[in-house]
Amino acid sequence: MIPTEFSMVWSRFFPHDPIFFSLTAIVDIVQSQNCGKILVGDPHQQIYTFRGAVNTLYLVPHSHVYYLTQSFRFGPEIAYVGATILEVCKGIRSRTLLGGEHRGEVRGGRQGTVALLSRSNWTVFEDAVEFSGRDPPAKIHVIGGLERFGLSRIYDIWKLSLPADVRKNSQLAVGDPFLGRWEQPGLAALREFAQHSDDRDLQGKIAIVDKYGDRIPELLARIRASHVSHQGLADFLIGTVHQAKGLEFDTVCVADDFVQIPSVSGAFLRRMNIALDRTPEDEWNLLYVAVTRAKKCLLMSKSLENLLSLAGERFLRVELLGEAGKDKDGAPVACCVSGCTKSLEVSSGLVVKKLPLTHSDSSRDPGGFLCQACTWLFFGSLTSLTSFPSIQ
Structure with missing residues (x-):
């Protein structure tokens, strides 16, 4: 079996290789085997094209296509929301996603583990600041772990925001080798690089430092103190959809930082349909993946409710x-x-x-x-x- 985003599987083993591995070579090796081959995947969960991932299902010749539409993760309520995203945003009106027999909730209920899934690391950081600042602080678990999220890089970027003499006198050396290249030119040069290279992850971390400034060390220490290593001990799970792909949670809260769908009707409806067509497919896939992580309850953003209204669902x-x-x-x-x-x-x-x-x-x-x-x-x-x- 070959996952649809096969190159991303290899990127986990070759994270420093710019090419990761030749996808064509891998497919050729599998195809050359003298046996039956089954490729399984969901093209609507393709969210890594920005890293060069491709949909293997569209590349390999095949003799039969079978559609798996029944989900045993969630009931018909959550399945309806997922299917509506595919229909309204991607024009998929056949092979509808179906839920199981167990009931779900999409109007505000919460059960079991609650996961807040976001489009960007910025929103994850904002959630971490809010929950860790409660009295008493909530126990949080960042999906994928704190180090993978990059708290240490945020701290290094904050160091770059300081004058060079302050860093030297305070012995605040930049630990990240990549960020260390900007110790002399400073944060302004790093910001310019992030903009020219369109590195959105780096831009987001710089924006966090710009917003919180001198509070960064305090906030990072607070977040680390509130973080628990095992998600079963957490009051809230927080993370991006990219980190949550392949996982499932009792309750999912969809943040409002995905593609924004305004409340439209009448003369504005045609204009809205044009805007939907111009949105990159990965953005709709991100929203679809977020919704389909839920097993029992789904808390929708206002934007997602507006999307359902376009399909005629107004509760x-x-x-x-x-x-x-x-x-x-x-x-x-x-x-x-x-x-x-x-x-x-x-x-x-x-x-x-x-x-x-x-x-x-x-x-x-x-x-x-x-x-x-x-x-x-x-x-x-x-x-x-x-x-x-x-x-x-």
């Missing part, structure tokens, strides 16, 4: 009117749609309710009931079915 359901037409003081219930000043019509037999939803940043949409006019916006001519027919 609405129809209920019997009952006592919903009046609040506890007997006054009419106001419509929950932002900007609407109307109230529910007590003559209706049914009423449309927006279910409450808690986002990954802990902001909460309380939901509520929709008036007839707002119901029409979502249901069109079907809105008449929610009213009793008039008797002539």
